[in-house]
Amino acid sequence: ETFREVAKSEISVLEEINSLDDDNRFACVRMLDWFDHDGHMCIVFERLGLSTFEFLQQNHFLPFSVDQIRHMAFQIFRAVCFLHRNKLTHTDLKPENILLVCSDYDLEFNDSTNRKQRKLRSLDVKVVDFGTATFDHEHHESLVSTRHYRAPEVILDLGWNQSCDVWSLGCVLMEFYLGRTLFPTHNSHEHLAMMEKVLGPIPSHLLKQTRKQQYVHNGRLNWEDQSPSNEHVRKHCKPLKVNCTQISQSAAAERLFHLLSCMLEYDVCKRITMEEALWHPFFSPMRNQKQQRS
Numbered sequence: 428e429t430f431r432e433v434a435k436s437e438i439s440v441l442e443e444i445n446s447l448d449d450d451n452r453f454a455c456v457r458m459l460d461w462f463d464h465d466g467h468m469c470i471v472f473e474r475l476g477l478s479t480f481e482f483l484q485q486n487h488f489l490p491f492s493v494d495q496i497r498h499m500a501f502q503i504f505r506a507v508c509f510l511h512r513n514k515l516t517h518t519d520l521k522p523e524n525i526l527l528v529c530s531d532y533d534l535e536f537n538d539s540t541n542r543k544q545r546k547l548r549s550l551d552v553k554v555v556d557f558g559t560a561t562f563d564h565e566h567h568e569s570l571v572s573t574r575h576y577r578a579p580e581v582i583l584d585l586g587w588n589q590s591c592d593v594w595s596l597g598c599v600l601m602e603f604y605l606g607r608t609l610f611p612t613h614n615s616h617e618h619l620a621m622m623e624k625v626l627g628p629i630p631s632h633l634l635k636q637t638r639k640q641q642y643v644h645n646g647r648l649n650w651e652d653q654s655p656s657n658e659h660v661r662k663h664c665k666p667l668k669v670n671c672t673q674i675s676q677s678a679a680a681e682r683l684f685h686l687l688s689c690m691l692e693y694d695v696c697k698r699i700t701m702e703e704a705l706w707h708p709f710f711s712p713m714r715n716q717k718q719q720r721s
């Protein structure tokens with residue numbers, strides 16, 4: 428019954444967003460048909476390729492290049508911005524829900540790993556899975572998103588809106604850049620500690636407001652830096668600033684990291700919106716290309 432309800436909700440969201448985008452300008456999956464088979468809701472979609480997660484997995488978790496990330500991110504951001512303008516929040520953005528339109532690839536030999544690696548022929552992508560997409564006027568479930576991509580305001584139960592998608596996409600782009608998940612954890616408390624390791628302390632006014640006082644001690648995150656349980660956090664998480672200055676030599680990578688730091692902002696009032704993100708300098712090459720074409 429639950430799956431049936433989710434499917435029905437997905438169908439009505441898809442009907443609405445597909446009809447608002449007659450010309451197929453935004454990268455949201457197209458629904459072709461739907462039917463009820465013996466009480467099971469079935470949805471017919473356009474045919475797409477592998478998810479970006481499956482592609483990374485099958486390619487030994489070799490990260491995407493900054494240029495590849497820009498190309499995919501521009502389409503994803505435009506699609507999600509379109510949802511936001513129409514009073515929707517996706518709530519479950521993750522690499523599994525970003526599908527390649529066509530996952531055909533060429534094999535290239537990598538001299539440093541002595542291995543063949545896949546290079547995609549096309550970086551066109553589409554956003555899928557509108558089963559938990561929520562309209563502004565609808566009830567907002569207190570717990571949304573898949574763990575690794577869950578925004579701090581959701582974990583702290585402070586209420587959420589469109590900006591939780593911005594956080595999730597920040598985690599997704601970071602995963603494309605690293606080839607692995609930014610916050611490898613299955614526990615909310617440890618998740619918050621990982622955020623602090625990567626992004627610095629959680630602002631005290633957010634910790635004051637949360638009903639989840641078990642995570643708080645003396646106005647700060649209740650977490651022992653020196654404890655053995657912090658070993659995992661120390662091992663897997665590096666400050667974003669360190670990542671940025673050590674790895675990035677190119678101006679493009681610096682711009683990507685600047686954009687990511689605006690998306691992974693704890694305070695929703697300060698977090699960049701999807702619309703603003705599309706105007707970030709990281710995307711200048713995409714905008715110039717579009718102007719030339721038109």
Ligand SMILES: *[C@@H]1O[C@H](CO)[C@@H](O)[C@H](O)[C@H]1NC(C)=O
Nearest residue numbers: 488489490537538539540544
């Ligand atoms: C070859 O593999 C290494 C290690 O995975 C990676 O850092 C590098 O970017 C790859 N080279 C090319 C040309 O993709």
Ligand SMILES: *[C@@H]1O[C@H](CO)[C@@H](O)[C@H](O)[C@H]1NC(C)=O
Nearest residue numbers: 511587588589590695696700
């Ligand atoms: C989301 O909520 C925050 C805090 O109330 C607000 O500043 C922001 O404008 C809201 N965003 C949207 C897209 O409604």
